[in-house]
Amino acid sequence: MSAPVDAYAQFVRQGPGAALARRLGAPRPAALRRFRPGAPLLTGPAVVIGAAAAPHADDVARWLAAAGADVAAAPEATEERFGAVVLDASAVRTTAELASLREPLAPAFRRLAVGGRVVVLGAVVAETATVEAAAVQQALEGLVRTLGKEARSGGTVNLLRVGEAAGQALRGPLEFLVSARAAFVSGQVLEVGAARAAQTPGARTAVVTGAAQGIGAAIAEVLARSGTHVVCVDLAAQGEQLARIANRVGGSALHLDITAGTAPSALAEHLLRRHGGVDVVVHNAGITRDRSFVNLDEGGWTSVLDVNLRAPLRLTDGLLAREGALRRGARVVQLSSINGIAGAKGQANYAASKAGVIGMVRALDTRLAANGGAANAVAPGFVETAMTARMPLLPRELGRRVNSLQQGGLPVDVAEAVAFLADPAAAGVSGQVLRVCGQNLLGA
Ligand SMILES: NC(=O)c1ccc[n+]([C@@H]2O[C@H](COP(=O)([O-])OP(=O)(O)OC[C@H]3O[C@@H](n4cnc5c(N)ncnc54)[C@H](O)[C@@H]3O)[C@@H](O)[C@H]2O)c1
Structure with a gap:
């Protein structure tokens, strides 16, 4: 049996169907950005926003640039819509630091491109040292899950919890989540720890x-x-x-x-x-x-x-x-x-x-x-x-x-x-x- 076709989504994406759905306030599912060989990693520049010490921000900017992304120095450095917004909140430990996230994140999120990606970096809650730190790190899940629901035009929002021993192991999950390969992954939390051994070299x-x-x-x-x-x-x-x-x-x-x-x-x-x-x-x-x-x-x-x-x-x-x-x-x-x-x-x-x-x-x-x-x-x-x-x-x-x-x-x-x-x-x-x-x- 062949897979069914989502006839409703096709109907409301253009022409009279789109106008009708808009008038009725009915769902208008976006065409998702999926992997195509040779396509660029992102549809617009990336921006990496730091909060508190932001220990991973420099690495993330370097990795994204190495993967072919154009990385803006700050949200206000470009007029373009962002293909990816990465917020390093992994060092946030107090409610005051949590509150300070809104100011850089809201304007960047507002300018997320069609099929754009938001990745928030958090800490592993069990690795935090105080009750307040555990609370504010948990708070990131509520924030990410809400932004996932508010994102438009096929945008996705996910949280990567970076373990103390993660090091370079953060790179792969980050690149996956910002890429077109993660088109249907949103509102999720993934933990990254120390890298396990490399697989046996040669053909897999x-x-x-x-x-x-x-x-x-x-x-x-x-x-x-x-x-x-x-x-x-x-x-x-x-x-x-x-x-x-x-x-x-x-x-x-x-x-x-x-x-x-x-x-x-x-x-x-x-x-x-x-x-x-x-x-x-x-x-x-x-x-x-x-x-x-x-x-x-x-x-x-x-x-x-x-x-x-x-x-x-x-x-x-x-x-x-x-x-x-x-x-x-x-x-x-x-x-x-x-x-x-x-x-x-x-x-x-x-x-x-x-x-x-x-x-x-x-x-x-x-x-x-x-x-x-x-x-x-x-x-x-x-x-x-x-x-x-x-x-x-x-x-x-x-x-x-x-x-x-x-x-x-x-x-x-x-x-x-x-x-x-x-x-x-x-x-x-x-x-x-x-x-x-x-x-x-x-x-x-
Ligand atoms: N389709 C969904 O929405 C969905 C959602 C959640 C999870 N999943 C899971 O994803 C997996 C694949 O789902 P799908 O929708 O492609 O299913 P499918 O029915 O299209 O294909 C399942 C395949 O498994 C094979 N299979 C069944 N019993 C077998 C057996 N005893 N030995 C060897 N092969 C056997 C079938 O012949 C078939 O080719 C399943 O584990 C399913 O539970 C699917």
Whole structure:
């Protein structure tokens, strides 16, 4: 089944549809700025605003300039609209310093370009020394989440909490969040700590489950963009479609029912024998069997838990059990869901499985750290795929609009986040859940 088209968004973007929506005060979702090969990092100059000591401001300005951005010395140094506004509030420790943020931030935020990015740098709350410091650092979340809701024209606003040991590891997450790759990430908080070990040098191999369609196929494509060989896994019944994707990304296809008893050993054996191990594991395959909890039969309950939670646990155990199957610095990325965070009517099985994988990555991350690796989860919101195409019309239309960007994400938006977490650029991001939901109201 092909992904549905957001006909409403297309109607209200121009002509009489736009005029009508304006008159009615109806949502007018902007066309999002997404990755295009060769496009500049930003659509306008960047500006870096410091607050209190602003220990990262100089590094950030240097990194953005090195990535091709035109960095303004101060907000008033240019008349142009800003492609990115970075506020270093990581050294803010008092309510007076918190209050002082408004003066430089408000005029810069007012001049955010279409598809512009705001990134606020904060401290890790647990690393602050006083009650007041913890309070004002927490306050940044309320500020960022509100600006995410007030941003216009596809603008996004996120908070990066910079750990004391982060150092250069801040660069990758910062560049990701200001880039077009983070089009559907807004209102989120990501922590950056000390970088884990570099991945094994040389060609990278990734495995993506459920790669025959939807989000999995997009993940395979985005990973392959940086030269990674992708082993595309799906059910034998999806063989033709899987072969098409594997060919398109220059990868290989592996037919495997991930719930089969032999799947963990078969996967570890395949990856070791054909590729000398794997650098990136993406547990993406997932199913839904929606029913209210009391009407859910044994099969509907266990099949969802089996595919979405038990299989990733068993496959990962199988890889950990085979010496060398997970190469040094291996990164595991697990697909969760905002419904695993918020719960969802009719999805007790699905929500339990998707919350379970969050517990999985947190515990697994500690285990992988010993070998320089890391585990993280991506929690998509409403994404235009075959899965959401099966929803009845009204809940589907509602699902699309209840986020700050007033539209569903595309599979590529989730894929970009997965590829970022799988990349050496995310060496300081571990054991976390990154929501790719356009700041959906669910579980916010
Ligand atoms: N679409 C959304 O809005 C959305 C939102 C939140 C989370 N997610 C999650 O993202 C992931 C991908 O979602 P999607 O919408 O692309 O789904 P999809 O239904 O389009 O594709 C899932 C793929 O997994 C494969 N699969 C299912 N069972 C399998 C098994 N036992 N062994 C091997 N492969 C199997 C299917 O054949 C299919 O190709 C899922 O984990 C889903 O829960 C999706």
